């Protein structure tokens with residue numbers, strides 16, 4: 001019997017760059033500095049150069065990046081934030097943690113991203129921001145979203161947690177709105193060996209407040225943020241144990257930063273391998289009654305996850321399992337129907353597109369190291385299952 005083909009193979013990636021990773025980890029251990037030191041500074045510099053953003057603020061995870069972006073934009077109690085119901089729970093959770101209320105807009109069933117043409121209907125006097133999610137690494141319709149945001153003076157925070165390096169009209173996602181949030185969870189297309197996240201922005205005040213918030217609102221950054229928020233010229237004394245705002249402990253540690261800095265060099269290559277393999281799936285599966293992924297015009301997806309659609313999804317997933325192929329349903333429950341958000345008052349039937357999509361989509365293995373023969377076996381098995 002064939003060994004299982006996993007959805008993602010993190011060991012295979014590690015073995016390809018083992019010497020460099022081991023050296024980076026050992027360098028940090030030998031430095032004796034583990035929090036907020038030179039590897040974090042270096043990675044932030046390299047990550048903002050990669051993205052083409054002025055500032056990059058590393059954080060403990062992608063969820064915190066979303067919470068901190070909302071806080072830095074002054075969004076909280078009484079505010080509403082529009083977002084997609086077809087995403088990982090953390091997107092809406094971050095809105096709630098910032099003190100605001102998530103309002104869901106149905107998705108475009110061809111890209112699975114927020115449908116820009118349905119946003120205006122959901123705007124109220126309390127709406128302060130839109131969080132588009134570039135789901136599965138596929139850029140959302142940022143032109144449509146930015147047009148509405150400008151018209152109604154709304155902030156835009158891009159949830160690019162699944163889309164590191166993806167482009168929209170030549171720009172990296174995360175750099176189009178006011179702020180962009182990334183996750184370095186191990187299975188992400190740029191993943192560390194634990195948790196990690198990043199907020200990018202071209203606006204200095206967002207970067208300053210985010211840097212203050214990640215470290216308990218204290219020290220030099222805390223004072224800078226305090227003066228900036230209150231419009232003071234220069235006031236107060238800065239020291240580690242002088243705190244100017246209530247923040248978080250949300251720092252990326254030195255070991256993860258050093259690991260990520262090694263991996264960042266390979267990201268373009270890994271992303272193009274993902275694209276090649278995704279296009280190969282598209283090509284071989286065309287002509288069968290399956291829906292393959294679609295990109296927006298002028299978008300360059302990074303296929304963090306490769307997702308197909310078929311009316312007999314559960315049967316295909318079972319068949320793949322019986323043939324030792326991993327697959328997963330991302331996501332079985334749309335966020336507006338999650339029990340944890342019951343208090344928002346949504347009902348079955350409120351968002352028809354997403355409710356249909358969660359019943360028919362499933363994701364199959366796609367990662368840069370996926371072997372040709374394994375991909376061929378996956379394709380043959382899927383075709384077998386529907387023939």
Ligand SMILES: Cc1ncc(COP(=O)(O)O)c(C=O)c1O
Pocket residue numbers: 061062063064087088090091133159161162182183184185195196197
């Ligand atoms: C779309 C999306 N948003 C937010 C997050 C949260 O990121 P993290 O797990 O790093 O907190 C994730 C990843 O898990 C995600 O996929």
